[in-house]
Amino acid sequence: MASLKELSALPEVLAPGHRLCAGCGAPIVVRMITRAAKGPLVVANATGCLEVSTTIYPYTSWNTPWIHTAFENAAATASGVEAAYHALKRRGKVDKDINIVVFGGDGGTYDIGFQSLSGAMERNHKLVYVCYDNGAYMNTGIQRSSATPKGANTTTSPVGKVSYGKRENRKDLTEIMAAHNIPYAAQVSPSHWNDLYQKAEKAFAANGAAFINAFAPCPRGWRHDTKDTIEICRLAVDTCFWPLYEVVDGKYRVTYKPREKKPVTEFLKAQGRFSHLFQPGNEEVLEAIQKEVDRKWEELLKLEELSNS
């Protein structure tokens, strides 16, 4: 286990000076994940906040080879990079062992990029796909995605006289990725940096495709103070809204079990996007959210038990 001091001394792939907002979760995820790659690293990026804010021509924040082609196809683009790697290695044109990591937002991963991600995972390309999940299309101005939590106020699921925000529960993408029977799938949060780093190491070491779903607050879209990013991550984990777990060759392991599971309202009330839920009349919505969190958490514990028995 590396100390924070050791980790901070590792080479930086994402240089400072990029244009992501203060307090943005995405660059924290990137800097933590990329530290775990041993040796040369190629980054593929889907269109989204991370991509537009780090590569404004003629500048780039990336100290490592990086490619962005479009929004829905980062996994397919990276599949081609991985194929090229095998071909060129076989023909003696590349000698190093390399790592490939993909970063896509939740829109580029859960929604428009879902098919290309599924394809790349099924083909088991040796790459690490990281979704930085900020629960909406932030780059285009906070529109709902299938990762947006129930009750969230977004510009396409706005709160109104007859609307409490997004009506549907989130898609559980980590489960869907685990169902691809890939060597490694995990969920991480920047608040638990050591857990995150260890999972990233395992993902890079996996013998094939790996998927990491990373919680990545967006102070602008979630309406919280920029200084509270890590605190909100912690609340998401402690309320079991965002459980930390991994699935290795089909075996589930919940890597962090809160000693005391906090009510989900602690997580919700810290963010402006849920503030309307605390107005009279929305009690049922809060209840439904809590019920769903409980159900999913119990299910996860059962999966852990079953898959290890």
Next chain:
Amino acid sequence: MALETKQVAMTGNEAVANAIKQINPDVIAAYPITPQTDIVQYYSSFVADGQVDTQMVTVESEHSAMSATIGASAAGARAMTATSSQGLALMHEMLHIASGFRLPIVMPVVNRAVSAPINIHCDHSDTMAALTTGWLQIYSENAQEAYDNVIQAMRIAEDPRVRLPVMVCYDGFITSHAVENLFLLPDETVKQFVGEYNPKHTLFDFDSPVTFGPLVLPDYFSEIKAQEADAMRAAKEVILEIAEEFAKISGRKYGYYEGYHLEDAERVIVVLSSTAGTAKEVVDELRAQGEKVGLMKPRVIRPFPAEEFVKALSGAKVVAVMDRAETFSTQGGQLFTELRAAFYEAPTKPLMRNYIFGLGGRDTTTAEIRRVFEDLKKDQERGSVDRKVTHLDVRV
């Protein structure tokens, strides 16, 4: 030196699969669609039998096929794919990105009508819709030309003056599935001809890492697009240089177009791909009767060799441009409007009319071609065309 060639009987798709086999690209990412499917199947067998060492990515869609091909090409691999119709439409977004990245990808496109109504047969609506994507487009009359064009396309695309992707188009079923006699070059000759691909910048250059596909705002975007247009302009001379080199190894000559009895022709049909073969029959027939008719078969339409086309047609009195795709502008097909525009500065202009023909695989026989020449004759006598745009052989 006698040229070494091997005569074989093959379908167009088999010939193209063999051209790709001889190129032996580093990466192929492809998805099946009629009438392109055989190429993917043949190539999968080549890989399965160890006849090539290409890394093949059997992607889940054409959008991903082009995305993976782009990823591989940016990584420094010689990368190819192939498609038709809906597949080309699905990858449309990525076509712009391949050319915007200046990647030398070669893609055979087996022409097929685009839905709706759904139809698996030949017309050119797929590639005509891709004319503004920054790809070169080379059309082939038959299996031999498709084979030859794929091999030449690799060199054209990778030429440092060009560095643009190339589509090699040929007609679905008519060329892709019919068995023809053709000549294959020896493997070693093709290998020598295409040479090694060693790009300057790749994703695997860890010493000077490159950012591929950054956000470019109004301060630089125009320059990047202007450079792309310059490369397309430069491709013109490269196409001829490569054709000349290719003639040395094959004995077969290529240019921007093929003229058939064009020199003294007064009435000329301009048509792409396999229909040109049918038109040649009719030209022979009418020539035997003393009629001054001819044919121009464009081979390259991106870049559009406007001056050369105008020159080739400068002696004609009446020209029928036959387009195998609608534009719905109501002003005629793409080839027609571009060719007409090319004549804007010309001191003398032939009368020009347009036929939209052969949609969704409607067979265009010598009878229809004869009818077109009859129309041209009447136009010539009248001194004007009676109809600018005609849907040929359509029930009314």
